[in-house]
Amino acid sequence: MTQSSPTTDYKALLVLHPDDNVAVTTQFLPQNATCVAGSLSVRTRADVPPGHKVALNEIDTGAPVIKYGQIIGYATTGIQAGEWVHVHNVVATKPGLDYAFSTQISHPAPSGTEQTFLGFRRRNGTAGTRNYVAIISTVNCSATTAKYVAKELSDSDLSQFRNIDGIIPLVHKSGCALAFDGDDHRQLNRTLAGFANHPNIGAVIVLGLGCETAQATHLEREHGLVQLGGASDAPADQPLVLNIQEVGGVRKTVARAVEVLRELLPIANDVQRVPIPVSELKVAMECGGSDGNSGITANPAVGVASDMLVAHGATSILSETPEIYGAEHMLTRRAINREVGEALLDRIHWWEEYAAKHGGSIDNNPSVGNKNGGLTTIYEKSLGAIAKGGTSPLMAVYRYAEPVTQKGFVIMDSPGFDPASITGKVAGGAQVVVFTTGRGSCYGCKPSPTIKVATNTPMFERMRDDMDINAGVILDGTSVEEVGQQIFDRIIATASGQPTLSELQGIGDEEFCPWFPGPIF
Incomplete structure (x- = not known):
């Protein structure tokens, strides 16, 4: 703890609510600095880092510490005015809360004018802000295969398609050893389907292993996944789902997935930004x-x-x-x-x-x-x-x-x-x-x-x-x-x-x- 001669800084503390008993520092305050917060003047009793709290007045042991006009904890010991208030003297005990409902509803005034952004209008009517091609892995066992597909296309094909922002492998560390159709399985399917159907995705392919709990065909069926939003120009003979065990291993699956996506890349690239309401x-x-x-x-x-x-x-x-x-x-x-x-x-x-x-x-x-x-x-x-x-x-x-x-x-x-x-x-x-x-x-x-x-x-x-x-x-x-x-x-x-x-x-x-x-x- 450093010692210093008294200093005054009139802009060093912020009091966020009239009921607060702490103020927030806007800069580093050395010990013994004198600061003015509203009508109060306090002298720091220790070095206080920026963004931290200083007691505005004495806080008794067990008394609430108040910031934003709300209780954020309770003093574990007596705190004097000017003391640094932090984990060493405050405990996180949840205060009793009053759960009122619908008592403070304030609707913002309508903007009055319709503002737009330049986005991609998808075939299914949704609005995108980016245009990616995705390789989605249903299970960790197909993650490396998805990365191989993305790398091959990024290295060899992507430069030809200026309207595509990138080719991304969406991989994760699970997909098996969970209860089939249980909460986690359904939640994973919601997540994968949300990305497959996302308006920022122009084309997608789903890669599974074949024996995992999170079956790719189950995902496709349960969430109605369709390639390119069901567009009429989507190749009818190209699969949305590939399973490594059915295709014949990693190398064959990479080759097949690359083949499928090469046919989809020109279609995904055929987009342009148009005015779309901000409301979307x-x-x-x-x-x-x-x-x-x-x-x-x-x-x-x-x-x-x-x-x-x-x-x-x-x-x-x-x-x-x-x-x-x-x-x-x-x-x-x-x-x-x-x-x-x-x-x-x-x-x-x-x-x-x-x-x-x-x-x-x-x-x-x-x-x-x-x-x-x-x-x-x-x-x-x-x-x-x-x-x-x-x-x-x-x-x-x-x-x-x-x-x-x-x-x-x-x-x-x-x-x-x-x-x-x-x-x-x-x-x-x-x-x-x-x-x-x-x-x-x-x-x-x-x-x-x-x-x-x-x-x-x-x-x-x-x-x-x-x-x-x-x-x-x-x-x-x-x-x-x-x-x-x-x-x-x-x-x-x-x-x-x-x-x-x-x-x-x-x-x-x-x-x-x-x-x-x-x-x-």
């Missing part, structure tokens, strides 16, 4: 590698963009149920009806039971990066995370990877692990992803482009090759609304073909990550 967009909202600024800068700005999308008739998808935990009472108030609010609570209770079965709990903040960034409890993180959903009514709650059909602000149940969470939302139909990060996540997604929003300027400056937008300027006085408009504009530009920084680096081939909550037999 589905945008996945995600946060990862968060810090104490996430709920102050980037997430509220994404919330502004979310409300703008809703006002244009589009869909905004929030997920990561364990990172809604402790803030769900604020969302039940926005539920369009009690049924929707109860559906959210049902998923919260499922997660409590799921964690307990495995000897854990979800009332914690497990990420080292989250803690280093200033987030003390999961409730603090959740209160900031739900800001990505803006203020629009909650219209629906979806299970993982279910097709999203409802317009407006919706929630999809998912884990907090970013690749699995986003995989579910893309399977549900999201054509664009907006990802906020305070620590510097390098996530990218194929087939849906990912816009990265930095929560603070120092990280943005360090990682300029990865961060598309700097929301850290909000700490310097730029309004949340102005950055929200910037995010909305970037969504439209990205949907129209402007590449994101993760796309320019080719990131997204390894991020396909279906969620498997059940046992492996």
Whole structure:
């Protein structure tokens, strides 16, 4: 702990709500720095990193610690004014929450004008923002074969087809040793079908081994998969599904799959961007590698963009149920009806039971990066995370990877692990992803482009090759609304073909990550 002479910095603390007993630091504060927060003046009793919290007044042992006007935990010891407030003196005990329903519904004003983006109008009527060819593996046993197919076509054929963004192998580590037609099998099928039918996919082939639980033919039959959206120019004699054991091994399957896709590539390439209403967009909202600024800068700005999308008739998808935990009472108030609010609570209770079965709990903040960034409890993180959903009514709650059909602000149940969470939302139909990060996540997604929003300027400056937008300027006085408009504009530009920084680096081939909550037999 360093010693320093008293200093004064009138811009070093943010008080987010009149009821708060902590303030958030906007820069590093040395011990003994004197800071003014509203009508209060506090002197720091220790070095405090940026994005962390300082007590504004004395907090007794067992008393609530309040941020955003909400309880984020309880003091484990007496905390004096000016003390650093973090995991060493706060415990994550869930407060008693009042679950009111549909009491705070505020519909955003309609935009008044129909805005468009330049997208791909698919033969089945859906709207794409990218044009990929996919090789989908039903089981880990066919994953390498899928990669071989993608590599051969990418190396030899792709340069001839300028309207195709890439050839992606969608592979994973499961597909067998699970109950046939059980919850995990059905969830995997929903995920794979969501990608096979995705509007950002121009052509697809499904590769299985042949003896796995997740049968490719079962997937094709149960979800009505058809090549090229059932287009009249789709080759009638070319299969959608190939099983390695039936074709005669890996080499023969690679050769056959390459042959099939070579016939499909010219058809997939025969597209052009046309004006499409913004109302046809589905945008996945995600946060990862968060810090104490996430709920102050980037997430509220994404919330502004979310409300703008809703006002244009589009869909905004929030997920990561364990990172809604402790803030769900604020969302039940926005539920369009009690049924929707109860559906959210049902998923919260499922997660409590799921964690307990495995000897854990979800009332914690497990990420080292989250803690280093200033987030003390999961409730603090959740209160900031739900800001990505803006203020629009909650219209629906979806299970993982279910097709999203409802317009407006919706929630999809998912884990907090970013690749699995986003995989579910893309399977549900999201054509664009907006990802906020305070620590510097390098996530990218194929087939849906990912816009990265930095929560603070120092990280943005360090990682300029990865961060598309700097929301850290909000700490310097730029309004949340102005950055929200910037995010909305970037969504439209990205949907129209402007590449994101993760796309320019080719990131997204390894991020396909279906969620498997059940046992492996």
